[in-house]
Amino acid sequence: MKKADAFEFYRRLAEADPAPETELDYRNPYTLLVAVALSAQATDVSVNKATKALFEEVDNPQAMVALGEQELRRHIRTIGLYNTKAKNVIALSEQLIRDHGGAVPADRAALEALPGVGRKTANVVMNVAFGAPTIAVDTHIFRVGNRTGLARGKTPLAVELKLEKATPAPFLSHAHHWLILHGRYVCKARKPECWRCIVADLCAFKPKTPPPTAAAA
Incomplete structure (x- = not known):
């Protein structure tokens, strides 16, 4: 993915969810x-x-x-x-x-x-x-990085290192959460919901998954 597209990719995710947080409950x-x-x-x-x-x-x-x-x-x-x-x-x-x-x-x-x-x-x-600008590559981030073309790699470490280079500095702090949430709820493993994805036009995945009604028709 080109640098300009990567910036726009994160910009849209940030606009949709300005302050993403972990879904794990914790106290300290x-x-x-x-x-x-x-x-x-x-x-x-x-x-x-x-x-x-x-x-x-x-x-x-x-x-x-x-x-x-x-x-x-x-x-x-x-x-x-x-x-x-x-x-x-x-x-x-x-x-x-x-x-x-x-x-x-x-x-x-x-x-x-x-x-x-x-x-x-x-x-x-x-x-x-x-608050460190780290990116923890789980199955969701590994999938999103490879599927979208944002950061392709054969191992979680390879994807992590490529994401660190591909992610513009203003988005590094929250990149981990944006990518996990996107993979968990939109860019799903079995069937990505491309029809409602806000970064679908920037994504390398083809063919894009059609809406359920269109698929049924």
Whole structure:
């Protein structure tokens, strides 16, 4: 996608949603970190349901360690891979206490050193909690980047690096959210809803999906 088209792409997304936010519920950087770690291979909706009662009881690593792995499993048992995730959350909480005084570091390397925290999780926390211009490439952003031609790549890291170059500076802070929301609700995996897409004319995807009535006819 040409630079001018990329600028217009983001400009329209920004005009439609000037202040996008994560759909994960959280109270502070620590609960955000936990929520994002729990969201791997799970929907934000399912994570929010599981953490509603949890975060009323626990909102810091000390309280999480005191809660214990068994009780944490009870809270998150409706989420996929909950046994492994519970073990990782307790372990990362212990490491935060030991290495960072209980605070969530605003550094990618330090975040990725935590149990169960990969580059995507670290990027989300840096962006949402600390305002860093990072782009966390999940399945939605990977799809949108490749499908639209905005940033094509064979791996999430390749797409992330291309997006960082293709995204104009004024839009970097919110790019992560705009692309996720666009992929989640418009540029869907099975059938993109091109007929109501505000950037369809800038997108390389062909042929464009027709409206349901036209498709039926």
